[in-house]
Amino acid sequence: MKKTFQAGTGILGEGNPKICVPVVAGSREAIWKKAEEIALLPADIVEWRADFYEDIFLSQAMQETLQGLKERLNGKALLFTFRTKEEGGNQSISRDAYHQLNESAASAGADLVDVEAFLEEERTADKIWRLKEAGCRVIASSHDFDRTPPVKEMVRRLLRMEEMGADAAKLAVMPVERQDVLELLKATVMADERLSIPVITMSMGSLGAVSRICGSLTGSAMTFASVGETSAPGQIPIESMQAALHLLECGG
Numbered sequence: 001m002k003k004t005f006q007a008g009t010g011i012l013g014e015g016n017p018k019i020c021v022p023v024v025a026g027s028r029e030a031i032w033k034k035a036e037e038i039a040l041l042p043a044d045i046v047e048w049r050a051d052f053y054e055d056i057f058l059s060q061a062m063q064e065t066l067q068g069l070k071e072r073l074n075g076k077a078l079l080f081t082f083r084t085k086e087e088g089g090n091q092s093i094s095r096d097a098y099h100q101l102n103e104s105a106a107s108a109g110a111d112l113v114d115v116e117a118f119l120e121e122e123r124t125a126d127k128i129w130r131l132k133e134a135g136c137r138v139i140a141s142s143h144d145f146d147r148t149p150p151v152k153e154m155v156r157r158l159l160r161m162e163e164m165g166a167d168a169a170k171l172a173v174m175p176v177e178r179q180d181v182l183e184l185l186k187a188t189v190m191a192d193e194r195l196s197i198p199v200i201t202m203s204m205g206s207l208g209a210v211s212r213i214c215g216s217l218t219g220s221a222m223t224f225a226s227v228g229e230t231s232a233p234g235q236i237p238i239e240s241m242q243a244a245l246h247l248l249e250c251g252g
Contacts, residue, residue: 003197005137005167007112007222008077010044012168013198016245017215017223020045020079021238024052028065032072038227039074042242045112045222047079050105051090056082057097063108070109079139080110087116087143095120099127106134114139114170117161125164132165139200140166148173148180148203154187155194162195168221170200175207184211185218192219212236213244 004013012018021043025031031053038046048069055061070078082101083089093101102113113131117124117140128138140161148154154171161169169191175181184203188211192199198221203211212223213236225241236244 001196003167006077007137008044008046008073009075013221016249017220018044019238019241019245020047020222020224021227022047022049022224022235023069024049026052026054028053028055028061028068031065032068034227035069035072039072039076041227041238043076043225043227043238045077045079046073047081047114047224048110049090050080050082050101051084051093056091056101059104062101063104066105066108066110070111077111078109079112079114080105081114083114083143084116084119086119087141088145095123099123102127103130103134106131106136110136112137112139112167114141115166116140117142117157117164117166128165132167137167138165139168139170140164141170141172143171144173145204146174148175148183151183151187151190154184154201155191158187158191158195158199158201162197166197168198168200169195170222172202172204173208174205175203178207181208181211184208185214188218188220198222209236213241213248216245216248 002013004011010018023034050056085092131138142157158169181203188201200222201220225238226235
């Protein structure tokens, strides 16, 4: 039985995939303005891509910006993500600073925190435990921007994330050919059948766009849509995403 949990306006791991929208602005004013726009849209979760924020390494500024962002979301869950350069992010960061930043976000009120599972694997389980002790949920993640690993490897990564104590396991990969997209979908089904926590997967780029809308088939519990700027290649505008998910739910 899946260990589902409340994530803003929906329950992650239950029903249709929940829609998550990223905020990638650089200034506090732009971040808050985008939050006010998203608050009126049919998203369940808002991901703050903090690696785009110009004052992210100023602790007080980061916490105040996060709290102001959350206040503007109209009940949607706030996912804090600092994507490292190694996994396609906007800024470099030391390992210690990365973990400290995540803990600071949790203490400031983030509902969920993204933790790169294999950035420093020997410390990940402990860091996930600390974040959960602070009262937030943890999405463990892994990203391949150059390739799609073999099915066995993708499933192994997702299983390992559950072993680490994550509340949800996320995998994003880049397809080079059509078969890669099918491999990702196969790995998702296999992982969803074996894991007790929600699975979140996507094949990036235009080639992998179908993977973002078929979570009700494969078991992927969350999908990322865009409102203006995107945080990863292949994200679909939220209006189109909502229509596609509704179409699949109704069976045409």
